[in-house]
Amino acid sequence: MAALELFSRHDAEDVSIDDVAFAAGASRALVYHYFGGKQELYVAALKSAAAQLEARLRPHQDGRPLEEMAEGLTRYFDFVEEHAAGFAALLRGGPANRSGEIGEIVDSVRQRLFRLIMKQMRVDEPGPVLRITLRSWIASVETAGLDWLEHRDVGRPGLERLLIDQMVALLGAAARHDAQVARLLADLEADRPAGSG
Amino acid sequence: MAALELFSRHDAEDVSIDDVAFAAGASRALVYHYFGGKQELYVAALKSAAAQLEARLRPHQDGRPLEEMAEGLTRYFDFVEEHAAGFAALLRGGPANRSGEIGEIVDSVRQRLFRLIMKQMRVDEPGPVLRITLRSWIASVETAGLDWLEHRDVGRPGLERLLIDQMVALLGAAARHDAQVARLLADLEADRPAGSG
Numbered sequence: 544m545a546a547l548e549l550f551s552r553h554d555a556e557d558v559s560i561d562d563v564a565f566a567a568g569a570s571r572a573l574v575y576h577y578f579g580g581k582q583e584l585y586v587a588a589l590k591s592a593a594a595q596l597e598a599r600l601r602p603h604q605d606g607r608p609l610e611e612m613a614e615g616l617t618r619y620f621d622f623v624e625e626h627a628a629g630f631a632a633l634l635r636g637g638p639a640n641r642s643g644e645i646g647e648i649v650d651s652v653r654q655r656l657f658r659l660i661m662k663q664m665r666v667d668e669p670g671p672v673l674r675i676t677l678r679s680w681i682a683s684v685e686t687a688g689l690d691w692l693e694h695r696d697v698g699r700p701g702l703e704r705l706l707i708d709q710m711v712a713l714l715g716a717a718a719r720h721d722a723q724v725a726r727l728l729a730d731l732e733a734d735r736p737a738g739s740g
Numbered sequence: 741m742a743a744l745e746l747f748s749r750h751d752a753e754d755v756s757i758d759d760v761a762f763a764a765g766a767s768r769a770l771v772y773h774y775f776g777g778k779q780e781l782y783v784a785a786l787k788s789a790a791a792q793l794e795a796r797l798r799p800h801q802d803g804r805p806l807e808e809m810a811e812g813l814t815r816y817f818d819f820v821e822e823h824a825a826g827f828a829a830l831l832r833g834g835p836a837n838r839s840g841e842i843g844e845i846v847d848s849v850r851q852r853l854f855r856l857i858m859k860q861m862r863v864d865e866p867g868p869v870l871r872i873t874l875r876s877w878i879a880s881v882e883t884a885g886l887d888w889l890e891h892r893d894v895g896r897p898g899l900e901r902l903l904i905d906q907m908v909a910l911l912g913a914a915a916r917h918d919a920q921v922a923r924l925l926a927d928l929e930a931d932r933p934a935g936s937g
Contacts, residue, residue, distance in 0.1 A: 671891065671893045671894045672894065672902065674887065674891075675883075675884050675887050675888075675894070675899070675902070676902075676906070678883050678884075678887055679879075679880035679883050679884055679906070680880075681883075682876075682879040682880055682882065682883040683876035683877075683879055683880055683910075685879065686872075686875050686876050686878075686879040687872050687875075687876055690871065690872050690875055691872075694868060694871075696868045697868045697869065697872070701917065702872070704917070705869065705872070705873075705913065705914060705917050708913040708914075708916065708917070709873070709876070709909075709910050709913045709914070711913070712906075712909035712910060712912055712913035713880075713906050713909055713910065715909055716902065716905040716906045716908070716909035717902060717905075717906070719905065720898065720901070720902050720905070
């Protein structure tokens with residue numbers, strides 16, 4: 544994550560390949576050899592951060608959906624806390640975003656998170672209202688993560704409980720607009736595998 | 741918005757100053773004269789989009805907070821619909837983001853939206869839970885706007901009602917964690933000016 548930390552603190556123009564090589568404990572020649580340049584190194588570092596985040600979120604067990612999601616959120620915030628600069632760089636796009644490649648990495652992480660949540664909720668085909676609600680919740684979690692890094696004026700466990708409560712509340716509001724969400728929420732709240740009702 | 745549309749459809753490297761000048765109905769010389777180059781023109785177009793969005797959201801009257809917010813959301817989606825490319829470019833940062841300037845424009849729009857909502861809710865000093873909840877809701881609205889442009893498989897009035905319901909639901913979940921939010925929600929639901937209780 545050394546490269547991400549550099550790029551998240553300085554404009555790309557102000558970061559030299561020597562700085563990056565020094566931070567990564569590699570030689571300038573090695574950085575050029577493996578990555579081709581600092582922009583490519585930055586993109587590679589972001590991809591690595593994205594892969595690490597996804598690897599953490601893979602569910603460890605086949606538990607109840609809301610418990611699985613709460614555990615997933617804890618692992619998400621573990622990542623946020625341990626890789627603060629990488630997380631902020633990933634979500635903000637970072638100053639080195641020139642080719643749209645970084646936007647694609649971020650979109651890809653969001654899409655995988657979305658599919659993971661669908662899987663945890665045992666939903667195969669989300670309708671529009673469920674899709675919008677869950678994409679919105681993912682955006683909420685990202686925003687809360689950035690806000691927490693910036694302020695750190697709430698405790699992590701309380702923040703994680705707030706976000707899970709807010710997901711249930713969002714589904715509750717959406718359930719009044721959509722039958723699929725209403726069924727899903729009833730399943731989640733009955734604490735049995737969702738989608739079985 | 742001609743420049744934004746070009747930049748939102750193509751990589752910055754593929755857009756020539758001639759393309760931009762043609763789209764804007766100006767000469768290449770004028771674009772250079774007024775902006776200095778295509779990156780500067782792009783940033784100027786984004787700033788103009790941001791200013792237009794903010795101008796629309798200024799409350800027209802001193803109504804009830806939830807009504808004011810629902811009206812504001814309608815004007816927000818009017819902007820989303822009329823300036824689809826500009827809205828997507830503003831939020832995605834766009835491919836021409838090199839200096840961090842675009843990220844600053846987007847952050848500035850979000851901060852102003854936040855202060856506007858605080859004002860509509862008659863809140864002077866938001867605590868952490870209210871701050872996180874409202875920043876999250878703003879992120880939800882942005883995400884819903886991008887999703888709607890992408891899919892257009894829900895009606896706009898229904899989507900706007902969903903988002904207002906979800907804001908109240910988010911506050912409801914947050915009220916169980918925070919006394920300030922609980923008071924605010926009671927005021928909002930009593931349909932009297934918030935903050936007066």
